[in-house]
Amino acid sequence: MVNSITIIRPDDWHLHVRDGEQLRAVLPYTAKQFARAIIMPNLKPPVVTTAMALAYHARILAVLPAALKSAFEPLMTLYLTDNTQPEEIFRAKTSGIVQGVKLYPAGATTNSDAGVTDIAKCYATLEAMETHDLPLLVHGEVTDPAIDVFDKEKVFIDRVLVPLVQRFPHLRIVFEHVTTRDAVAFVKEASSFIAATITAHHLLLNRNVLFQGGIRPHYFCLPILKRETHRQALVEAAISGNPKFFLGTDSAPHSQANKENACGCAGIFTAHAAIELYATAFEQVGALEKLEAFASFHGADFYQLPRNNSYITLNREKWTVPEQYEFSGEKLIPLYANTELNWKAVDAPVKMH
Numbered sequence: 001m002v003n004s005i006t007i008i009r010p011d012d013w014h015l016h017v018r019d020g021e022q023l024r025a026v027l028p029y030t031a032k033q034f035a036r037a038i039i040m041p042n043l044k045p046p047v048v049t050t051a052m053a054l055a056y057h058a059r060i061l062a063v064l065p066a067a068l069k070s071a072f073e074p075l076m077t078l079y080l081t082d083n084t085q086p087e088e089i090f091r092a093k094t095s096g097i098v099q100g101v102k103l104y105p106a107g108a109t110t111n112s113d114a115g116v117t118d119i120a121k122c123y124a125t126l127e128a129m130e131t132h133d134l135p136l137l138v139h140g141e142v143t144d145p146a147i148d149v150f151d152k153e154k155v156f157i158d159r160v161l162v163p164l165v166q167r168f169p170h171l172r173i174v175f176e177h178v179t180t181r182d183a184v185a186f187v188k189e190a191s192s193f194i195a196a197t198i199t200a201h202h203l204l205l206n207r208n209v210l211f212q213g214g215i216r217p218h219y220f221c222l223p224i225l226k227r228e229t230h231r232q233a234l235v236e237a238a239i240s241g242n243p244k245f246f247l248g249t250d251s252a253p254h255s256q257a258n259k260e261n262a263c264g265c266a267g268i269f270t271a272h273a274a275i276e277l278y279a280t281a282f283e284q285v286g287a288l289e290k291l292e293a294f295a296s297f298h299g300a301d302f303y304q305l306p307r308n309n310s311y312i313t314l315n316r317e318k319w320t321v322p323e324q325y326e327f328s329g330e331k332l333i334p335l336y337a338n339t340e341l342n343w344k345a346v347d348a349p350v351k352m353h
């Protein structure tokens with residue numbers, strides 16, 4: 001039995017860290033484990049310009065604990081709207097800090113009201129992204145209320161993604177947090193310009209947990225957890241070694257009060273144990289040796305950024321996830337609160353064999 005693995009320090013290619021005191025509360029969990037993270041722009045108001053992304057970048061660096069200052073780099077994104085101009089893409093690309101533009105179909109998820117109402121309105125901007133080679137990051141769910149919530153991702157592929165890829169064959173696209181067998185098949189068959197992130201919670205859980213003994217708001221996220229066959233397809237993709245699939249936690253903190261609510265927010269907080277949760281999922285299928293490429297190589301390669309050169313060690317060590325974390329005067333309930341995990345991450349200055 002393997003009791004310790006050392007891997008190149010991973011990156012989180014999809015992360016929500018919020019702003020202000022909430023940002024200060026959650027950022028250290030990610031910065032302790034990951035060298036870089038793609039920071040989602042769905043603030044209120046959303047990060048729609050390069051100037052806003054630069055300001056957000058500065059706020060993130062300002063709350064990074066001193067010990068982590070040189071160890072962590074936030075990679076910024078712009079929030080695509082119907083009105084995003086092609087000139088903004090040039091500014092973003094040349095800023096050196098913006099690594100992608102996020103497409104939220106309007107109304108699809110938390111703080112997406114300002115999102116895109118009709119992708120056709122963005123064609124000129126998408127063309128600029130294709131020209132300047134700035135990746136499009138996609139929340140792949142339709143918002144049509146007639147579509148069953150469990151089918152929204154599949155219908156998005158057919159209605160939006162397939163035509164988009166045909167129109168912009170050289171636009172790099174990250175299909176974020178894929179949750180279905182259909183999405184895995186689409187990405188596998190698509191060109192090398194198309195990749196996908198997979199969350200730890202979609203690797204570990206199927207939709208049954210949503211209703212285990214009652215309704216469980218802390219398992220509610222978007223895209224919603226799917227049935228077991230889909231979870232298995234995600235695990236197969238993650239451990240396949242296929243460079244199109246890489247780590248993106250979609251850790252999305254909301255206060256306990258906003259989760260345990262008659263209209264609870266979507267989002268699962270996983271940053272407290274992100275790499276440990278992935279290690280758990282990979283070990284369950286005997287594929288721990290596949291973790292490093294998924295967590296530390298494939299994303300950097302797709303984003304055309306250098307691979308990291310520091311390390312992290314995961315030790316087989318039991319610890320219990322706290323019941324809650326502090327969240328700007330409120331409580332934050334993490335995934336697997338009060339539950340024992342078998343892996344614990346620590347810094348590794350050098351690779352040990």
Ligand code: NCD
Pocket residue numbers: 016042109110139220221222223250252253266267268
């Ligand atoms: C995210 C959030 O809370 O910002 N929620 C979620 O369930 N994943 C938004 C998102 O990525 O869809």
Ligand code: ZN
Pocket residue numbers: 014015016040250252
């Ligand atoms: Zn997200």
